[in-house]
Amino acid sequence: MGQKHLTLIFIGILAVAFPFLVPSDYYLHLVIIALMWVVIGSAWNLLAGYTGQVSFGHAMFFGVGAYTAGIIVTKLEMSAWWGMMFGGVTAMLIGLFVGWVCFRLRGPYFALATLAGSEIFRLVATNWESLTEGMVGILIIQTFTSKLPYYYIALTLAFLCIFVIHVVMKSKWGYYFVSIREDQDAAESMGINTTLYKNVSLLISAFFTGMAGAFYMNYMAFIDPHVVFSLHYISIMAILVGIVGGVATIMGPAVGAFIMIGLQETFRSAFFGLAPAWTSEAHILVFGLLVIFVILFLPNGIVGDWSKIKRKLFRIKASS
Amino acid sequence: MALLEVKNLTKAFGGLKAVNDVTFHVNEGEILGLIGPNGSGKTTTFNCINNYYTITSGDVLFKGASIKGLKTHKVCHLGIGRTFQVVKPLARMTVLDNVTASAFCRAGTIKAAKEEAYRILEFSGLVEHKDKLAKSLPIGGRKRLEIARALATKPELLLLDETAAGLTPSELDEAIELIQKIRENGTTILIVEHIMKVIMTISDRIHAINFGQTIGEGTPHEVANNPAVIKAYLGEAYAQCK
Numbered sequence: 159m160g161q162k163h164l165t166l167i168f169i170g171i172l173a174v175a176f177p178f179l180v181p182s183d184y185y186l187h188l189v190i191i192a193l194m195w196v197v198i199g200s201a202w203n204l205l206a207g208y209t210g211q212v213s214f215g216h217a218m219f220f221g222v223g224a225y226t227a228g229i230i231v232t233k234l235e236m237s238a239w240w241g242m243m244f245g246g247v248t249a250m251l252i253g254l255f256v257g258w259v260c261f262r263l264r265g266p267y268f269a270l271a272t273l274a275g276s277e278i279f280r281l282v283a284t285n286w287e288s289l290t291e292g293m294v295g296i297l298i299i300q301t302f303t304s305k306l307p308y309y310y311i312a313l314t315l316a317f318l319c320i321f322v323i324h325v326v327m328k329s330k331w332g333y334y335f336v337s338i339r340e341d342q343d344a345a346e347s348m349g350i351n352t353t354l355y356k357n358v359s360l361l362i363s364a365f366f367t368g369m370a371g372a373f374y375m376n377y378m379a380f381i382d383p384h385v386v387f388s389l390h391y392i393s394i395m396a397i398l399v400g401i402v403g404g405v406a407t408i409m410g411p412a413v414g415a416f417i418m419i420g421l422q423e424t425f426r427s428a429f430f431g432l433a434p435a436w437t438s439e440a441h442i443l444v445f446g447l448l449v450i451f452v453i454l455f456l457p458n459g460i461v462g463d464w465s466k467i468k469r470k471l472f473r474i475k476a477s478s
Numbered sequence: 479m480a481l482l483e484v485k486n487l488t489k490a491f492g493g494l495k496a497v498n499d500v501t502f503h504v505n506e507g508e509i510l511g512l513i514g515p516n517g518s519g520k521t522t523t524f525n526c527i528n529n530y531y532t533i534t535s536g537d538v539l540f541k542g543a544s545i546k547g548l549k550t551h552k553v554c555h556l557g558i559g560r561t562f563q564v565v566k567p568l569a570r571m572t573v574l575d576n577v578t579a580s581a582f583c584r585a586g587t588i589k590a591a592k593e594e595a596y597r598i599l600e601f602s603g604l605v606e607h608k609d610k611l612a613k614s615l616p617i618g619g620r621k622r623l624e625i626a627r628a629l630a631t632k633p634e635l636l637l638l639d640e641t642a643a644g645l646t647p648s649e650l651d652e653a654i655e656l657i658q659k660i661r662e663n664g665t666t667i668l669i670v671e672h673i674m675k676v677i678m679t680i681s682d683r684i685h686a687i688n689f690g691q692t693i694g695e696g697t698p699h700e701v702a703n704n705p706a707v708i709k710a711y712l713g714e715a716y717a718q719c720k
Contacts (some may be wrong), residue, residue: 328588329588330582330588330591333575333578333579333582333591334579334582336568336570336571336575336579337568337571337579340567340568340569340570340571341566341567341568341569343530343562343566344562344566344567344568344627345568345579346530346549346550346551346554347528347530347550347551347554347559347560347562347628348551348554348579348580348583348627348628348630348631349551349554349555349580349582349583349631350551350579350582350583351549351551352551
């Protein structure tokens with residue numbers, strides 16, 4: 159058993175014990191949201207980082223997952239937890255359609271098509287009032303009053319998502335995804351059905367993003383189109399989580415999620431009340447600066463360039 | 479028996495016929511050289527055979543059955559492998575992973591694919607570079623990687639598109655040796671090449687085209703003495719004074 163395994167086991171124990179180590183609803187809430195972002199970031203990373211199909215519209219899968227869960231409760235009066243399963247499946251069905259349309263395009267055109275797709279879903283959710291309640295949004299009653307069950311559900315989901323992606327990337331599919339990212343024409347001439355495997359990647363990605371959306375509905379108990387189909391709070395955030403943590407790395411989006419949620423909350427709360435209130439508006443600016451910094455100095459993200467970071471830190475220590 | 483038959487192949491880009499009514503065949507086990515000056519339609523012919531381009535008219539038969547309109551990856555599964563003139567290494571994958579990804583075309587498991595890839599890297603002389611990223615290979619290595627990746631799909635017919643261009647004289651000899659080794663293993667080869675040393679040494683027959691049309695076919699010696707070929711390569715004045 160190597161150091162890597164020990165580290166993973168340590169992180170695992172820490173994750174399971176966290177609610178008892180830090181008995182604070184506030185911090186528990188932050189970690190739950192961060193875990194949800196681990197799922198979305200990892201799902202985005204599978205499609206964009208590994209398969210090279212950069213999506214600017216993951217909010218559509220998140221939103222569709224959330225609305226599926228919401229509608230199942232309000233219209234069909236089933237348990238909200240059915241939504242977790244159906245949320246992922248519905249997002250997959252949407253993914254099937256999106257892939258059919260958007261995979262005719264490559265590179266930046268694919269990215270723009272997903273961006274447009276996501277906006278279409280936001281408008282549909284806003285205007286189809288008989289189904290979605292439009293701008294009023296959907297309000298449900300939470301299943302649990304304690305945050306503890308939500309924490310473990312989010313943790314399981316995050317673990318499952320990372321594990322599945324890890325297994326997929328070790329398989330034939332993983333080789334195919336990376337081949338498609340590196341050169342689609344070469345991949346095709348190597349006998350890889352590029353259209354099929356791009357869709358496979360998209361469907362897995364959409365499924366987990368939809369699950370995260372359904373979890374959000376269950377946990378927050380309120381959604382409206384502007385929140386769950388949001389371009390900058392969901393689609394762009396998914397990209398930031400991936401880029402900051404490290405695209406095409408298994409643990410990158412997990413690290414990225416905690417950094418981004420940590421930063422967002424630090425600014426939202428104006429440095430936990432220590433700084434003047436106007437700083438709470440600055441988080442978008444800081445995200446922008448962070449992305450510039452990461453692209454310039456850590457193009458492979460924090461996990462991808464970890465050896466570089468370690469070397470730099472070590473040198474600073476050695477010289478002082 | 480003809481493994482590949484190209485019948486009246488025409489490919490038009492708008493008004494320009496890049497390949498115009500070209501007919502030739504490749505016999506099983508032979509090496510057919512496809513030559514012609516720059517822009518004569520050699521690579522376009524390749525792109526039509528593996529259906530990277532849609533054929534305007536004509537037909538391509540592989541083992542007697544038409545493969546016109548099949549997707550490129552299906553053509554590969556049928557047994558036609560190809561390399562690209564402008565090499566397309568999967569840059570951020572290791573050399574071994576490049577070939578492994580290709581070997582999944584026939585191999586069912588990861589273990590089988592990796593073993594097959596390792597065997598092919600040994601065969602093509604890349605095994606000492608197996609853990610390097612493909613982008614770190616020099617051009618000679620990249621050309622070899624193209625061949626190795628095509629071989630991993632276990633093709634019956636291999637389309638080589640200028641795999642000797644840009645090589646040093648010693649690399650050139652190694653490339654010729656590699657191509658002959660591939661043929662000895664029973665793979666039929668259709669090769670596009672500008673370097674006469676290569677094409678004259680290894681081809682059994684040569685098919686020459688210019689402006690998308692056939693100008694000559696025969697043994698290397700016949701084609702080298704064909705007035706139309708000399709004219710295409712060296713100009714009318716030279717052809718007349720000869």
